[in-house]
Amino acid sequence: DSGVTQTPKHLITATGQRVTLRCSPRSGDLSVYWYQQSLDQGLQFLIQYYNGEERAKGNILERFSAQQFPDLHSELNLSSLELGDSALYFCASSVGDGTRGGEQYFGPGTRLTVT
Amino acid sequence: GQQLNQSPQSMFIQEGEDVSMNCTSSSIFNTWLWYKQDPGEGPVLLIALYKAGELTSNGRLTAQFGITRKDSFLNISASIPSDVGIYFCAGLQLSGTYKYIFGTGTRLKVLA
Numbered sequence: 001d002s003g004v005t006q007t008p009k010h011l012i013t014a015t016g017q018r019v020t021l022r023c024s025p026r027s028g029d030l031s032v033y034w035y036q037q038s039l040d041q042g043l044q045f046l047i048q049y050y051n052g053e054e055r056a057k058g059n060i061l062e063r064f065s066a067q068q069f070p071d072l073h074s075e076l077n078l079s080s081l082e083l084g085d086s087a088l089y090f091c092a093s094s095v096g097d098g099t100r101g102g103e104q105y106f107g108p109g110t111r112l113t114v115t
Numbered sequence: 116g117q118q119l120n121q122s123p124q125s126m127f128i129q130e131g132e133d134v135s136m137n138c139t140s141s142s143i144f145n146t147w148l149w150y151k152q153d154p155g156e157g158p159v160l161l162i163a164l165y166k167a168g169e170l171t172s173n174g175r176l177t178a179q180f181g182i183t184r185k186d187s188f189l190n191i192s193a194s195i196p197s198d199v200g201i202y203f204c205a206g207l208q209l210s211g212t213y214k215y216i217f218g219t220g221t222r223l224k225v226l227a
Contacts, residue, residue: 002157002159004157033215035217042118042203042217042218042219042220043158043203043205043217044217045214045215045216045217048215056214056215058214058215090157090158092157098207098215099209103148103160103163104148104160104215105160106150106157106158106159107157108156108157109155109156109157111155
């Protein structure tokens with residue numbers, strides 16, 4: 001158990017809909033990262049938040065947005081969903097802002113299926 | 116999106132054999148990390164490397180940060196069935212925009 005929690009574990013929704021994925025980092029970690037993993041693919045970095053502020057941005061679509069709240073949990077919002085958005089979405093956390101060390105601890109993921 | 120080149124893509128080995136996989140890039144990285152992912156689970160950090168030439172072990176696993184800072188390898192000695200999974204390398208780039216990039220993965224299957 002990495003200490004990172006994600007909810008829900010599974011999510012099935014229709015095209016055009018909007019969903020919110022939630023992540024709670026390990027106790028003491030200030031950074032939260034979001035990744036997308038499509039079937040049999042590697043991990044694509046979406047976005048990072050550090051202590052409530054956006055720290056780095058990857059290949060995140062404009063239809064997707066995220067935020068980190070004062071209690072450090074984070075939410076990833078996916079809107080106008082398309083079939084191609086079906087994937088595993090992972091959240092990871094780290095102690096620092098990611099510029100030192102780089103160790104990230106991953107949650108169990110949310111499997112999103114868009115029908 | 117950008118990914119690191121990882122090889123081999125997949126491998127079948129006999130239990131007890133040693134395994135070697137590597138990760139290469141045309142760019143320099145400041146940190147290399149190796150993760151293992153079991154089906155349906157999140158990646159688990161195995162080894163982190165911070166300096167060029169660094170060699171680090173974690174039980175039967177050994178990883179090295181390439182001298183050129185553009186590659187890394189992971190060795191698993193005396194493989195066992197529970198080594199099955201997908202192994203990902205990841206690199207951290209600090210030049211310019213901060214980037215954290217994952218490899219394409221090596222899928223390992225161990226035959227008992």
